[in-house]
Amino acid sequence: MAKRHANELEIEPNDSGRRPPRAVVGSHRIEEEIFGRAFDKNIIRRIWAFVRPYRAMAVVSLAALLIFTGTQLLIPLIIRYAIDHAITPAGADASALLEAAVAFALAILVNFGAAYAQETVVGKMAENVLFDIRRAMFAHLQKVSLSFMDKTEVGRLMSRLQGDVNSIHEFLENSIYSVGDIALLFGIIFVMLSVNFSLGFLTLSVLPALLIIRIVWLPRAREAFMAAQETNSVVNGALAEAIQGVRTVQSMDRQYVNFVLYDDKAHADLTTHLTAARYAQVMVPIVDGLTGLAMAVVIVVGGSMIMNGRVDVGVLVAYIFYIQRFFDPIRSLTLQYSVMQRAMASGKRLTDVLDVRIEIQDKPDARILAPEMDGSVEFRSVTFGYDPKQPVLKNVSFRVNPGETVALVGPTGSGKSSAMALVHRFYDVQQGQVLVGGHDVRDLTQESLGTQIAMVLQEPFLFTGTVFENIRYHKTEATREKVIEAAKVVGAHDFIMRLPDRYETQLGERGGNLSLGQRQLVSFARALVADAKILVLDEATASIDSYTEMVIQKALRKLLEGRTALVIAHRLATIRGADRIIVLQNGQVIETGNHEKLMAMGGLYSKLYNLNYSSFDDIPEEEADPTGQAASRT
Amino acid sequence: MGSDAVGTTSLKSSAYVKAAGWGRGLSTLLRITRMNLRHPWQVALAIGSTMVAVILQLLIPQLLGRAVDQTQVAIGGSVTVTAAEQALWTPALLLLGASTLRGLFTMAQNYFAEAVGHRVAYELRLACYDKVQRLSFSFHDRVHSGDLITLGILDLDGVRMYFSTALVRFFLLTMLIGIGACMMISTDPVLGLIALSFVPFVAWRSSVTQLKLRAIWLDLQERLSVLGRVMEENFAGIRVVRAFSAQAYEMAKFDIASTNALELAHEQVDVYVPNTSAMTLAFFVAMGLVLWIGCDKLIAGQISVGTLTTFLTFMTILQMPVRQIGLMVNGFARAYTCGSRLFSLLDQDITIGDASGARPLEIGEGTLRFDNVSFAYPGTGNRVILKNITFCARRGETIAIVGPPGSGKSTMAHLIPRFYDVTGGTIMVDGQDIRGVTLASLRKAVAVVQQDAFLFTTTIENNIAYGDPWAKEQPIERASESAQLHNYILGLPAGYKTVVGERGASLSGGQRQRLTIARTMMLRPSIVVFDDSTAAIDAATEQRIRAAIRRFAKDRVTIIIAHRLSSLKHADRILFVDNGEIVERGTHQELLAKRGRYKALYDLQLRPGDDIATTFGGAP
Structure with missing residues (x-):
């Protein structure tokens, strides 16, 4: 096969100035x-x-x-x-x-x-x-x-x-x-x-020679071996990328350019491997030569000793055996x-x-949160920041009463997600308290707290395994009936029954064979099976098609029934349906109330609402910017 | 070989290879051998050096034996001690020379054997890469990318090793054992046979062991990858794990996977150790017998002490190579399975390519026409995805395609650049059937912005200029401005030089989509398709991108597939697709007036919450 070089690519007529293309295949790993x-x-x-x-x-x-x-x-x-x-x-x-x-x-x-x-x-x-x-x-x-x-x-x-x-x-x-x-x-x-001391001494005198050669050889050889390994990982990486990105490669018609670039990498790999092979093999004649030398010494010196009656011939034979073994330890030791x-x-x-x-550890006397607790959630003057010097929540207080649905609303970075994480004690507050069922979360065992709080994350994360295993997740005691029941409630049952093996269908990596909407529904069903008193939910932001959207809104309604819910809401439909809305801005609660009340207040919420976007995330940054007009009006 | 004969399973499992039988296996090995022979000089040097090295190696026991005998000469008293001492220099120097030369020739043998393997690997790498790049989407849909990567890495390695571990070793072992046996048996038949008695046993055990170990190894890799997946998913989904307090459950999952793998790792030891120990024992038993009977013969004066030494050293020389018979058998077996898989990839037909006499696409008016197009995915039989699709789009027009999930919208987009070929009807660009023009010219003219954006591990700049690697900075920046990405990029530490992709900085879904849009804008295609490519971008940003696209759309046909109807409103024509057919068509206003499927969808989307707000969570 003819060898092509990347610099040939520069002759391509695309551009008058000859410079290499902005193109690489395969990347070097960031080595540790x-x-x-x-x-x-x-x-x-x-x-x-x-x-x-x-x-x-x-x-x-x-x-x-x-x-x-x-x-x-x-x-x-x-x-x-x-x-x-x-x-x-x-x-x-x-x-x-x-x-x-x-x-x-x-x-x-x-x-x-x-x-x-x-x-x-x-x-x-x-x-x-x-x-x-x-x-x-x-x-x-x-x-x-x-x-x-x-x-x-x-x-x-x-x-x-x-x-x-x-x-x-x-x-x-x-x-x-x-x-x-x-x-x-x-x-x-x-x-x-x-x-025999003198015969042994003479024979062994070749050992240091090998040791010195190995010590000189080792760092150079290692460098050559590592270079071969590196180029190998580069070509393999380039191949993997070509396979994974093949649809893009073909639609952008990059096959030729990529092939020429790949040829360079593959050729570099060939060269480094040949160099490494040279380094590896050069030791063979050295060891063999030294072995031959040791044998020659034994024969000449040992032979004359035999003739002079100083040693027996058996010694000579034994030495020949030892000589054949004594280079091995030096090789492995180096x-x-x-x-x-x-x-x-x-x-x-x-x-x-x-x-x-x-x-975050359970206190030695941590209590178990009883399933009979009322299901309330309360923030008392909570101040929290991932970096204590930069609090993302400042002196936030609110209470979610048992059975109530509260929507948290606010621009990106207002602290919504942090508030959600604190309910589950993913982090500890710096000041104030978070209470669940009337207990400070730091006084409870994490295990029992987790059992009473179900969470639905923005990005539905599914595990490799069957649909059934994903919905059941850690509730291994949940029966098949219970799982199917949950799927039916959230409206996932229909599409699951259309999958090749229904509930036993294996999901690809991260649920790759399901659409985003379907994954969302499976994650709802999972939360339902967890059967917790409190639900913390981060609504998905990505737009899904209207058909699925409708199913999801219905499922959400079912999910919230009879539970205390704290929802990070993005969609107007969800926000308007909440019992109470808490508007966060810059880590502070600036408005609270239901939709009507907030509209009547004429604050940030009503301004955002009147912009007429179907989702609060759609509002352009400049309009929601806390330093802009919206903020100055509140 | 037809493309249908080789499906996903054939590339994946060895079951297919086994079923192919020995004839097929032999032809695979012959094919690899022919590839090796394409480097005739290096092959000749490797084999030639092997022969010389073997002969030199077999000389060593003889020389040693002779030297030992020479030490006994003086005892007989026929020569003086000094003369005998002088005479020892000859075998000693010969020994030194033979040993050094053997080392040199072994070096040459190993080096050229490796070199042939690496050269073949280089050629195969290029062939694989080229094939993978040109095989159609339907092939890649069918074959899991992980399997394909394994094929290009592990199977290729199996073929590479064939020359050094199987073929050269075959020559080496045949000569060493063959000539060695002749020499030994001709010297002393009884001792010779005893000395060689361990060979059949070790050859058999090492072959069985190696094949068994390989099977275990493959299984172990499988179980380790399950364990790896459990860990990786745990880390990637750590928030879910914590949210459900499922640590104990995850530990249990880990323990099962870990125990499974550990069991096999132990089994590996259990197979390896008894067999190697037994092989060593067999060797020593034979050596013990040689020593015992040899000494008897020595006493009886039938052989000299030098001959006994020759036998003993011959055995030590033979010990390691005989054990390698197993490796050689494994080398053949591995080359045969790996080669079969690799060749089944290389022999794949390229189903979508240039027709004979294909000419570059000539763009005149820039009109796209679907004429009675129908389509079913290859290998799915009669499950028709699209039927009787007919429409036409002229330069400057924007066509929107809407419909429920699974209705065939994306498939329509994929037919235009010939990611798949239509099964009925024709698609024409300026009157030319797209199957009659060169693929390169068609794909230059047609660009599809895909749903799932793939980023290559390189700089942002290179990613944007992916389709036009010679682009200057200005157009790259302009494209990224239009895609509303420029400001974000400037905020990154290395700006346009920031490395993204699997091994680089991670971008959000929306940013990836914007990058893909910028990438497409660079191409200045005559026909551009946005295949649900703004789903992860917020509506406001999308608005601004739309505005840019509209400026960009004047000179081309634009096709938009999207969920948000707000983004389709301005289209010249909207096609409502359901179940593979166009059920409604017209402008936004016309379709609303029709009060049909489109209107229903529009109502649903305009007021998604209205029906819900009244019932959902209402004040108790």
Whole structure:
């Protein structure tokens, strides 16, 4: 295939000035720090806390590992013993040969058992620790404040729970094997030196050479490997984007430009991979050459020692066995350095998540909000801001009586959503009190508070699963009848029955196979099944077609029946239907009353209403601007 | 291969590949082999180096054996010790040379094997990318994007690895075991057979284990992705979780998914460990026997100590490669399933493309005509979405299409740029059937502003200029002004250079739609369709965009599909579509006067609350 370059694109006749197109495919990831210090006592301590429950397993596997290493060291010695006794000039020693055979059989059986035990235990333990860390983080994230969750991207959290825990897993597994490697390395050195010091010393003198080469090689090779990884993620990202955005690509006729740009990325990927392959392979002849050198030394030096009767030929054979093994530990040990660096960087990020303070906690003597409570909601001089220096609610007081529907109305940023969040104690107020059923929410258990308050959010969020599971959600005790009943009440039953598998239809990601209106209805049904005394509802702003709109307004009516409701209202139909309207502006309550009363007052509400938009969100900013005329009139 | 033969399932599940049988599997492997052979020099270098490396490697035990024997010569007393010592230099240097050369040739073997794989991967990447970009909407409707991405990443990797993990390794292992066996057996048949006795067992176990591990791995990935989804949805929907106090329920959901995955991770260990341990044991048993019987023979004087050394070192050389038989089998199996899936994508027919002899669309008056158009989605049989649609729109006119959800409005929009081809009737632009003109020229002339705006991960500027990457700054800013986006963009820290999209800053639904509108305005199309593209934009902003669009509409045909009737009022003609047919048509006033379906919809929307306000939550 012919190679095309992006700069060819510049010759396109579209423009007289030759400059590259404003076009890219595939983007670089915003990389996080991968390598840091290789050892951090605090991080190790934190990781150890997760290993502790399995410390018995760790001890067992370490013991098995050392036994395993021991048999590896022993086998060449048994071979030596057998050979030496077989070729004794004085005549073969049959019993010694039998001894050797028995010893060999025992050694390989122990080797088998130890390898089995150690690999099984290490493998499972490392997996367990990985899953435990992930669970601890997930559980912690269920409790941390919403403001932390709001300002942390989902993708970032996911890379904590997937990528970072994996590098800890890798670290644990490798650490144990490293112990084996070190034991093997020192074992070989010890055995070789003790069998014959000068021969051992000479043979081992090639080891430092490899070590030095590895240390010089490692950072360069790592750079090449990372470059290959990076270009790979770029091409894969570009492909994913082309697939996901294919409709736009085709309708904008960008296929050609994209192909040429992609070719560049794909070619860059090819180049980096070839470079990485060169770095990886260059070690092969070095290791092989050094192995050959060590063997040559053993033959020349060892051979002459044999001839001079200083060692037996069995020693030579045993040394040949050791030489074939002694480069392996050096290779894995030098790699372990990178593994540790990565693990420390990941461990730091993991502990950062685990250490996020839980701001909202049940008091030790928190009370359970009884289902028999009256269902009132009251704000008493509430002042609240996400940043305490910039309050979004200032000294707000109002009361929603049992069974009453109150609409909160006001321009964007007036504090409506914050008020809604405070009822559920997503945040704690800075001053004043929020009371539900006559109790300060801070004196209640969060669990019981949540059970008595149902919330419907502006954006209906559905989970992967069936329609049935979505409507039932956490109320696992809700029967099928109850779920269908709820769907019928909100008018979702009809469209659900038209789905391929009705209530058992699998919803796509975020309910992708349903329209916005349908998702809205499912979320209403979910709130209905939750069967709470108090309903807090944020009306959706996006316009949906009039047919669905009609169904939704009907469903809303059903939902509010017999409940205390606090509604962040956008649509006039909803606002006019409320028992009372609270107009918020700039974090303060400026008007209260029903529609007629507010109209008679001639304040902000009546002005907005008279503009004749069907939804308050439609009012242009300049007309609703609190600093504009509207505000000065109130 | 027909496009119908390959549906969603074929790209997704291996069931289809399995059903295809061995003949088909072999042809897949042959096809990959042919792709490899398109790089003949590198293939030759890889295979040639493999052969040399194998021979050098087999020399090493021989040389070692000879050297060991040489150390015994002096004991016999036939030569002096000094001469014997001198003689040791020859095998030692030969050993050093053979070992170093083997390293060099192994390096060449691995490098060229990798290089062939990566070059094939490069070609396949381009082929996939090109195919994906040109396959029609109906293909993309049918095939899940996640599956397609997996295909282009994992399956492509499986094909890439074929040369190094399967083909080269096949040569390597056949030669190493074949020649090695001949050498050993010819030296000493009994010892040779014993030394090789572990080979069949290990070959069998490692093949079975590798195939089993692969199946578990695939399953584990599946379960991990379920776990990932549980976590991701929990974070994305954290407000719902908190609102329902469903933390305990979510923990339970997490625990189920997590336990499921952990079980398989343990199973992986349970399959791997006993098998590798058994393989090692088999190897050592054979080695023990070689040692025992070898020593017996040594005592009997049937073999020399050097020969025994040769056998023992030969075994250690053979140990790792024999274990790799499993990897090789897996390499073939993987290439076969991955290749089948990949080729089924590459062999897809492009159902919507240029007809033979297609000519660029010539725009004269700029008239769009639907003539008795009917349409059913491919593969849905007789479920007709549109029937007998006939209308005409001239330059400067605005046509509005309204109707209940699912009535076929969007489908009409998708037919004009040939996202789908009509199943009956014709669509013409200035008298030219759109199926007879080149796709590129048609899509330049027709722009559709889609409902769900897709943003590419790049700067806002690049996103707006998506259809015209050579545009200067001025038109980009003008387009974004018209779409009421300019001021917002200026407020961003990096302005027009702000990166948006999946990995960039997130925009609200309304902002995304406005960006899509700006993107379309850049194109200056002759026919522009707004497919419910302002639903997430507030009415006031929409008003201002409408005003801009009206200025923009003078030179073109504008088609608007929208819910808010207020935004359609000014259209020259309104088509009311229901159930795939145009049931009413006329201007706003005419349709109101008709007192039909349009009027009913209008009343509903004008006073949505009136009927509700009286009953809803009224004072108790």
